[in-house]
Amino acid sequence: MSPEPPEPTVRDVADWWATSVDRVEPGVIELRGRPVQDLIGTTSFTGVIWLMLRGDLPGPGQERLLEAALVASVDHGPHAPSIAVARMAATCGVGLNNAVATGVNLLGDVHGGAGEQCVALLGEVSDRSAGGDVDAAAAEVVAEWQARSKYLPGFGHRFHPRDPRRDxxxxxxxxxxxxxxxxxxxxxxxxAVERLLTAGRSRPVPINIDGCTAVIYGELGFPAPLARGLFVLGRSVGILAHAWEETGQGRRNKGPMPPSVLPTWIGETP
Structure with missing residues (x-):
């Protein structure tokens, strides 16, 4: 018969939740070792995002780039699935927090994940072109990605001929x-990837918002998975704004189309 495990001590419990992100004790709140009262009024929200994720404060130029990426990702209209579903949820009596969570939970690999994927793509091109030909590296990497999937993250747009946020x-x-x-x-x-995709085409395939923010996150040294997390932070603002607007419009149980429109029947009639 195996011996009973020892009862956990207070130290065991404290170590279970050991963290370097913050320190909270009676009368003390520190974020990455910095008293929160010293950050209030002196540090922007963007700066605090950097601090919490990276452990230090950004330089002014780094902060401007991160803020630009967050601002550019805020919204893309109610036809975006994350926005549409948040607006529908807001009419179902679930409250703003659940409406926002509903929208955020739709930001997956297909809708919301392209930035993360593009950071990985561009990282491969960057690594292979170190000290060499970036166009050749781009052709190699793109060929490998397209052999796995016809979709290349970060380039082209189903709606915009040229993404207005690109330039x-x-x-x-x-x-x-x-x-x-x-x-x-x-x-x-x-x-280099943009040049490759556009070569020989009458209609260019420009870098889209996912590609542009991937450039920023990659240049700033954020790992690819954090690109999606940061996109979620930016898009949450638009999700909240749309959910709040919808709550004031008086609809109940709003569906994906007006009640007068019925889905097309594709089954067989017996």
């Missing part, structure tokens, strides 16, 4: 490269 975001990255804030390898990789 502003990439210009900021280019300026940051010139100022020595970031290295530029992810930007060069993205532009």
């Amino acid at each position: 502003s975001l990439l210009a900021m990255v280019d300026q940051a490269v010139g100022d020595g804030i970031v290295g530029g390898s992810y930007l060069r990789a993205a532009l």
